[in-house]
Amino acid sequence: MAVSKVTVVISQGQGRNPVRRQLEEDIATMLLTEPGVDVSLVPHLYDMSHDHTGLLFLRSVPGNLIVLSWLYDRAARWTLDRTGVRGHEGLSLLKSAEEDAEDEDENDVVAKNGIGSVNVPNRRVYAIDLRCSAKAEDFIREVRRIAGENTVQTVELMSWIGGTPKPEQLQRYLQPERMLEARRAFDSGHATLEDKAVLPEDTGRRWYPVIDYSRCTNCMECIDFCLFGVYGVDALDRILVEQQDSCKKGCPACSRVCPENAIIFPQHKTPAIAGAQGEVGGLKIDLSKLFGGDSGESAIDMAVKERDRELLLDGREAVGTSVGIKQKVRDEIDQLIADLDALEF
Amino acid sequence: MSEPLCFMMGLFKAVIPNDRQYSRRHLWLQESGPGRYRVGFTAYSVRLLQDVYFLEWSIDPETVVRDQQEIGEIESAKAVSSMFPPGAGKVLSFNPQLLNDPSGINAQNYGSGWLYEFEPAANLLSAAEYVEFLNSAWQDAQRTIKGQVNES
Numbered sequence: 460m461a462v463s464k465v466t467v468v469i470s471q472g473q474g475r476n477p478v479r480r481q482l483e484e485d486i487a488t489m490l491l492t493e494p495g496v497d498v499s500l501v502p503h504l505y506d507m508s509h510d511h512t513g514l515l516f517l518r519s520v521p522g523n524l525i526v527l528s529w530l531y532d533r534a535a536r537w538t539l540d541r542t543g544v545r546g547h548e549g550l551s552l553l554k555s556a557e558e559d560a561e562d563e564d565e566n567d568v569v570a571k572n573g574i575g576s577v578n579v580p581n582r583r584v585y586a587i588d589l590r591c592s593a594k595a596e597d598f599i600r601e602v603r604r605i606a607g608e609n610t611v612q613t614v615e616l617m618s619w620i621g622g623t624p625k626p627e628q629l630q631r632y633l634q635p636e637r638m639l640e641a642r643r644a645f646d647s648g649h650a651t652l653e654d655k656a657v658l659p660e661d662t663g664r665r666w667y668p669v670i671d672y673s674r675c676t677n678c679m680e681c682i683d684f685c686l687f688g689v690y691g692v693d694a695l696d697r698i699l700v701e702q703q704d705s706c707k708k709g710c711p712a713c714s715r716v717c718p719e720n721a722i723i724f725p726q727h728k729t730p731a732i733a734g735a736q737g738e739v740g741g742l743k744i745d746l747s748k749l750f751g752g753d754s755g756e757s758a759i760d761m762a763v764k765e766r767d768r769e770l771l772l773d774g775r776e777a778v779g780t781s782v783g784i785k786q787k788v789r790d791e792i793d794q795l796i797a798d799l800d801a802l803e804f
Numbered sequence: 805m806s807e808p809l810c811f812m813m814g815l816f817k818a819v820i821p822n823d824r825q826y827s828r829r830h831l832w833l834q835e836s837g838p839g840r841y842r843v844g845f846t847a848y849s850v851r852l853l854q855d856v857y858f859l860e861w862s863i864d865p866e867t868v869v870r871d872q873q874e875i876g877e878i879e880s881a882k883a884v885s886s887m888f889p890p891g892a893g894k895v896l897s898f899n900p901q902l903l904n905d906p907s908g909i910n911a912q913n914y915g916s917g918w919l920y921e922f923e924p925a926a927n928l929l930s931a932a933e934y935v936e937f938l939n940s941a942w943q944d945a946q947r948t949i950k951g952q953v954n955e956s
Contacts, residue, residue: 474858474879664860708862709874709886728884746852749945751829751872751888768873 465606466497466520470504470528470535472589473664475646479529484642485595486527487635493599495606499632500639504528504538505669505725506662513659516632517544523609525549525585525602534725534734535586537669540576541700549585553592553601572719573673574697583609631657666726667703668713671734674721681713681722684762684783686770689713707769712762716784759784809931811848811938818847818938821914826934827890832914833928836921843890844918845909848938852949853880859906861887861920865897871926878906887919891926 467490472479483500490498501513504526508514517524517539524546528535536548585605592598631638634657641654650658668681668689677698682690690713691701700706714722714732723734728745763784767777808821820826824834825841830849833841845853858879869875869889876887889895898920902908908917929937 476857478881709877728886746849746883746885746949747888749830749852749949750849750885 464495464497465523465525465602465609466499467525467527467602468517468520469498469500469589470526470530471500471502472529473503473506478593479589480642480646482589482593482595484639486598487639489595489599490602491636493602493606496602497633498635500635500642501632502659502662504530504535506665507542508662508665509542511660511662512628513632514542514544515626516629517542519629520544521582523549523583523585523605525551525587525605527587527589527598529589530586530725531723531730531734531736532586532588533671533736534669534723535588536584537671537723537734538725539584539586540672541669544584545576545579546582546584547579549583549605551585551587551601552604553587553597572676573671573721574675574677576672577695577697631659664726665703666708666724667706668700668711669723669725669734670698670700671721671723674719676719676721678718680716680718680783680785684716684766685713686766686775686778686782687773707772710765710769712765712769715758715762715765809935811935813848813851813942816851818851820846820848820931820935820938822931824914825928825930826937827928828934828937829888829890831890831919833890833922833924839923840896841922841924842918843920843922845913846934847913850910850913853878853883853885853909855881856906856909857881859887859902859909861898863895865895868894890922890928891924893925894923896921896923 469483469487471483487498487500490496499516501507501517502511517526524544526535526539526544530538532551532554539545587598587601589598637657641650641657644650644654645658675698677696679698682692682698687705687707688702689700689706691699693699711724711727711729711732714720714724714727720731724732725734727733728747759780763780767779770777806822808819811818811820821832824832826832826846830846831843832846833843836842856878859876860878861876863869863875867875869892871892872888874886875889875895878885878887899908899916899918901916902919909919911917
């Protein structure tokens with residue numbers, strides 16, 4: 460067995476965007492012949508349920524892992540962490556857009572406050588954003604670089620996971636060529652029953668928060684703010700997303716009240732909420748404002764409004780700012796508004 | 805039917821037919837039964853979106869909605885957006901043809917690519933009023949779009 464093997468898992472985009480499909484296919488095809496690299500495709504990382512075979516497969520991968528997904532690398536990394544696919548953060552030279560050296564410094568500072576992940580095995584997990592480049596070659600080059608970087612790591616690394624035999628249902632992930640072929644057939648509407656059997660189970664779009672524990676300070680603001688029972692604490696009294704399916708689709712309110720910006724909604728249109736580093740512009744234009752959305756409010760205002768809307772839709776009463784917002788924050792907002800008024804725009 | 809109106813988005817000519825009404829949310833509404841209107845994207849919206857890849861509704865048919873309520877999501881080659889109703893009213897049913905393949909929005913935005921049927925509770929705009937609105941809002945719209953492009 461190749462001791463320095465790296466596994467590359469491509470998390471497919473949602474929908475059937477042909478441009479994305481093509482890039483996934485190009486990368487997978489080029490990696491098929493790459494020595495020391497195994498490649499697989501799974502459905503979109505965020506959408507797979509806990510017992511989806513794609514996640515079972517990801518959890519069974521021993522050694523160093525590179526995950527390519529249509530998510531900000533931070534969102535992908537903590538989505539993986541949440542599903543039990545952990546490892547030390549591998550640093551990729553391909554970064555999600557808009558990151559620069561300055562942001563890196565800021566992150567280092569932030570990281571010190573966070574409570575961090577638990578039970579991290581001794582291996583590296585690299586999360587790479589497929590939106591970094593439109594060229595498959597760029598990703599291949601980075602995979603080679605990472606594979607080279609990890610040649611010294613050996614078998615003992617894998618001991619923690621053991622040589623897990625792959626159950627039959629995971630076999631499909633070991634045959635990326637066949638899966639790509641089935642996917643092409645599916646996209647063109649000519650999939651046979653055999654094709655469908657090698658494709659992973661369908662996933663629907665999901666919506667739930669993902670906690671970045673490198674930033675989270677366990678302050679519990681989110682659990683106080685969310686009135687839908689999404690958050691809970693584990694045996695170590697660490698905050699966790701306990702009831703993800705209680706989360707209200709489209710509502711990112713808890714992320715807005717998080718003082719550390721540690722709550723990621725990978726599918727939100729605002730990059731800062733979707734896991735981009737720092738405050739940045741979007742990769743795609745958000746037309747919501749033109750098509751009828753609100754705008755020009757503070758984060759807390761928006762969060763309160765979003766939460767009230769979901770409460771009302773649930774047949775409950777709106778609570779405004781009376782629940783789950785620290786008085787300190789409210790005072791700060793009042794002060795800010797007073798300051799703004801004083802400026803007389 | 806009289807000649808359709810049009811609005812110039814730079815060099816692109818957005819056609820605004822006279823046989824229907826409009827909303828400021830860049831949607832057209834055409835009566836399909838008593839108090840029942842088909843709603844679709846105007847040429848202006850489609851031009852901003854370009855190729856639509858994904859469309860999802862977050863509400864069920866027969867839902868009463870208020871103005872500015874988010875009712876779904878759309879993603880295209882160029883943009884993402886939440887979907888909003890033309891105004892307050894009731895969403896009656898969705899165009900089944902778009903559920904699996906939203907590309908009909910690009911192919912026939914004024915025809916078979918309609919989005920949903922709707923019972924409006926608010927006043928609608930005529931084609932002329934909509935074009936007037938487009939004229940007045942074009943500066944702002946450009947700023948919104950270009951502002952986001954420059955940030956990224």
